Amino acid sequence: MRALMKTLAASTAVAVLSALPAFAAGGEAAHGGEHAKGGLPQMNAETFPSQIFWLVVTFAVLYFVISRIAAPRISTVIEERRDRVADDLDRAAEFKAQAEAAIKAYEKAVADARAKARAVSDETRRKAKAEADRRRADMDAKLADELAAAEARIASRKAAVLSGLKALAAEAATAAVERLTAINVAAGEAEAAVDAALKR
């Protein structure tokens, strides 16, 4: 690249420098010797001191302006922007982390709540079942008691009725025997006979 540039520059220089006399001659011809010196104005050494002097002055001023005023200001502005962008990116990353943490916390809360809800519902179901079981047991016991009481009542009534019936049968038997046979059967005998008949 450098070699190429050098070659290019050299060939340009050669071409232009070799063309200079032609230009100069042309200029002179066109002027008809208007300029006392003739030739390229660039080759007029009388202007050199002034050109160099003013180049040094203006270049020094520009160097001062750029190195002391312009360049520091521009670099400050660019640095500030770079810092600001970096800061903003940092803050964005921070916010992102915060958002992610919030999402995690939320998800945890949801999971916790779900677990708690399940626990509560399990507990409730268990309690309800226990209560229902207890009630059924109570009811069963009560019903059994009532059944037993009723059976006892029935038994006692049956016994009472039966005993009444026995006396009645003995009386009826005594009366029947007396009427048929005129034998007066003793009360005890009649009853024993009824019992024997009942047992058969």
Added chain:
Amino acid sequence: MFQQIANDPLHQFQVNTILPLKLGSWDISFTNASLWMVIAVLGVSLFLTLGIQRRALVPRRWQLMVEMAYEFVANTVRSNAGEEGMRFFPLVFTLFMFVLFCNLFGMIPYSFTVTSHIIVTFAMAMFVFLTVILVGLMRHGLRFFKLFVPSGVPSWILPLIVPIELISFLSRPVSLSVRLFANMLAGHTMLKVFAGFVVSMMAAGGVFSVMSIGPMLGIVFVTGLEFLVAFLQAYVFAVLTCIYLNDAIHLHEDH
């Protein structure tokens, strides 16, 4: 004045005294060349200070151009002369902006192109050249002269290599200055020569006045080209300055 410019493509390079001044026996008159140097310096200063004045976080047009110019030169210095070369950033930036504005102001019709004068470009090139030598000697002392003795070259070939390196080194200010000067001179002369063709062909009349559209289009094309050259030559000047400074800072270390 206009008449002369139309007739003589070299008249535009004429240096005219505006205010005669003397410093001892030296003639340091304020000339049109000096005037355009001052204008270029004012232009660069105003561009670089007013453009950045708002210090906006999001730059507008002018600030963006200022920042682009800054970053452009900063990147050029950094990539060619390394991070250490950034010490010379103000110098390279000044050179670039000065040459660029002189070239661009030279594109204004009837203005004066400061950089079309070999003495100006040569003075700047010599300044760069001497800066390089000074920096090299201050950083490396006498080891700086190893620049002319490339490492890894057989010793029997050195008598040939060293003079070549020396000549190539010494011709740097010449090539640096002639490149810029010749580009400006050739481009501006070509523009005026074409313009002269248009005028004389129109004057000839008939078929020639119709054909004068040719050089006219040529002028348009060359004007566009000259804007490119104006920028490119400022860039080349800055890049070569960086490369030379890199030699002074790093010798042949990273080549």
